[in-house]
Amino acid sequence: MVSGHDCAADVPMTETAFAVAGVYKTYPGASHPALAGVSLDILKNEFFTLLGPSGCGKTTLLRMIAGFEHPDQGSIELDGVVMGHTPPNHRPVNTVFQSYALFPHMSVAQNIGFALEMQGRPRDAIRARVAEMIRLLRLEGLGDRRPTQLSGGQQQRVALGRALAPEPKVLLLDEPLSALDLKLRKEMQVELKRLQLATGITFVFVTHDQEEALRMSDRIAVMSNGKVMQVGRSADIYERPANLFVAEFIGDANFLPAICVERNGAGGRFRLSCAADDVHIAVNDANGLAAGAKATLVVRPERVKLVPPEPGLLRGEVPETIYSGSDLMLHARLTDGTLLRARLSGAVDATALLGGSTGFAIAGEAVRVFAA
Numbered sequence: 001m002v003s004g005h006d007c008a009a010d011v012p013m014t015e016t017a018f019a020v021a022g023v024y025k026t027y028p029g030a031s032h033p034a035l036a037g038v039s040l041d042i043l044k045n046e047f048f049t050l051l052g053p054s055g056c057g058k059t060t061l062l063r064m065i066a067g068f069e070h071p072d073q074g075s076i077e078l079d080g081v082v083m084g085h086t087p088p089n090h091r092p093v094n095t096v097f098q099s100y101a102l103f104p105h106m107s108v109a110q111n112i113g114f115a116l117e118m119q120g121r122p123r124d125a126i127r128a129r130v131a132e133m134i135r136l137l138r139l140e141g142l143g144d145r146r147p148t149q150l151s152g153g154q155q156q157r158v159a160l161g162r163a164l165a166p167e168p169k170v171l172l173l174d175e176p177l178s179a180l181d182l183k184l185r186k187e188m189q190v191e192l193k194r195l196q197l198a199t200g201i202t203f204v205f206v207t208h209d210q211e212e213a214l215r216m217s218d219r220i221a222v223m224s225n226g227k228v229m230q231v232g233r234s235a236d237i238y239e240r241p242a243n244l245f246v247a248e249f250i251g252d253a254n255f256l257p258a259i260c261v262e263r264n265g266a267g268g269r270f271r272l273s274c275a276a277d278d279v280h281i282a283v284n285d286a287n288g289l290a291a292g293a294k295a296t297l298v299v300r301p302e303r304v305k306l307v308p309p310e311p312g313l314l315r316g317e318v319p320e321t322i323y324s325g326s327d328l329m330l331h332a333r334l335t336d337g338t339l340l341r342a343r344l345s346g347a348v349d350a351t352a353l354l355g356g357s358t359g360f361a362i363a364g365e366a367v368r369v370f371a372a
Contacts (some may be wrong), residue, residue, distance in 0.1 A: 007171065016080075017044040017170055017202040018065065022075035023161070025060055025226075034060040034070070036226040042204060043218075044169075047196045049205045051213040052223035058206045061174050061223075065204065067091050079169055092169040096176045100159040102147040105291040109134070109143040112161040119166060123299035136198060153184045157191070164199060171196075173205045177212070189216050210250050216237060222246050238300075242368050247298045252329075254304065254340055256297040260289045270295060270369070274338035275314055281362055287369040301329065301343035303366035309359035316340060317357055321350040333362065 019042075025035040035057045042048045050058035063069040064076060067088035076083045078092060088095075088214045094115075102111050113130045121129075134143055137157040147155055156176060163171055173192070193216050196203045207213055213220050214234045222229045222237060222245075230242035241247035248255070257273040261280070268286030272279045281297065289295055309315040316334040328350055330342040340360060 004226065010218045015044045017046065018042055018076065018078045020061070020065075020248075021075050021077070023061070023064065023071045023076065024066070025057075025069065025072050030150075033226050035064075038074070038223075038226070038228055039229065039357075040171075040221060040228065042202060044202055045200050047193060047203045047205065047216060047218045049207060049213040049217040049220045050223060051207060051210065051220050052229075053208055056223040057226040059174060060205065061368050062095075062160065062174055062206050064094050065170070066172055068092055068258045091235050094163040094166065094168040094170075095172040095174065096159050096163045098175045098178055100147075100155050100176075102155060102158055102162075104147055107144050107146060108139060108150070108158050108161075111147070113163050114162060115166045119140050129165055130161075133165050136164075136195065137161045151178050151184075153188060156188055158181065160195060164195070167199075168201065170202045170204060173203060175206055175208070177207075185212075192216060214250075222249065224249075241298065241368060244296060244298070247368065247370070252301050252341060252343070254299045256299065256338070256340075258297050260286060260291050260295055263291055263349075267364070268369075270297060272297070272314065274334055274336050277311055277312055277313075277315070277335075279312060281364055281367060283364045283367045283369055285369060287371070289369060289371060296370045296372050298368040298370065299362050299366055301341040303362065304340065305343035305361045305363075306342060306344070307359040307361045309310055309357045314340065314360040314362070315357060316360070317355065318353045319355070321353060323350060332358070 006108065019039040023035050023038045024033055026033040038061060050061060055289040059067060067086060068081065070085055083091060109130050112133050113126045116126045116129060133271055134140060137160060139157055142154065146169050147158065159161060169224060179186050180188060189212060193358055217234055219233055220237050221231045224245050230237060230246045237246065238250055241250060247253050255300045260268050261271050262269040263286060266286065267282065267284045269280050270281045272281065307313060314334055316332045318330050320331040322329040324348060326346045328344045328346050328348050330344065330353060332340045334340055342360065
């Protein structure tokens with residue numbers, strides 16, 4: 001991921017672009033609120049992602065920032081001004097929708113310049129700004145084409161250009177890459193981050209794709225059931241999830257049942273319930289659990305190491321491996337039947353591991369502890 005501190009526009013990410021405070025929203029006939037007390041501060045020049053499963057409230061929040069929906073309670077401030085019921089066309093934001101919504105009868109240049117014409121800007125200024133956007137978006141030579149004559153990636157760039165041309169303070173992106181194939185999607189992830197860094201505009205991106213969020217974001221808000229579960233940088237969200245939902249939703253993880261047998265300052269020692277032998281793991285942070293408390297230990301697959309199957313270690317067989325190029329995922333079955341996953345380099349010979357007994361070592365610093 002490219003750091004936001006490399007921004008060509010040299011805009012510091014310290015000032016608040018907009019603030020969401022205690023926002024609630026319940027739709028008529030719904031049994032649960034779409035948003036339940038959401039509060040967020042999003043910074044200027046930040047690539048901020050709202051991440052969560054379908055129905056978590058992320059699109060509702062995006063639509064509120066845009067002005068298409070209004071909160072039942074709470075407030076949204078944009079650049080220090082409370083929006084209230086300010087209509088979308090009077091807010092300093094633009095939105096890129098999943099469908100792109102390009103005008104089929106207009107050329108690329110006309111689509112990009114449309115909002116500027118609606119603002120009544122001088123024709124010379126419009127032409128100059130459209131030319132700037134075409135260069136920025138790498139659409140040279142395509143200005144006279146219609147949307148139907150473009151590839152999916154080119155259409156995506158035109159939609160971005162139309163939204164960026166009026167120089168909004170905030171650009172909202174509602175799963176704009178979901179219709180693209182995998183290769184083009186990854187290319188556009190890089191392109192979006194490049195555009196955000198080049199313009200210095202705050203991007204608020206909605207997605208349910210965890211890998212996409214981790215790749216692109218300066219910070220991520222993970223949402224579930226209308227609430228914010230955790231806000232943090234990609235590495236914090238992945239390595240230090242705030243709860244079991246975030247740990248399970250972000251990436252792959254092993255969830256091992258255990259019992260706290262000893263406390264030692266902030267850390268402690270846990271006995272794994274999924275091991276036939278007496279297997280203990282000493283951790284640096286016991287998350288406040290008392291001795292005797294049941295726990296769930298979360299371990300990422302890449303932090304599981306293969307070792308000889310000796311007493312005092314987790315042991316099991318490897319009935320299945322999944323090769324994905326750079327990685328090899330082992331699905332191991334422990335002696336009590338628990339599934340354990342380990343991620344190795346794709347260069348490892350999988351055939352040497354299948355069917356045999358092996359041991360698994362987990363370092364204490366690789367473990368996150370949660371109450372069971």
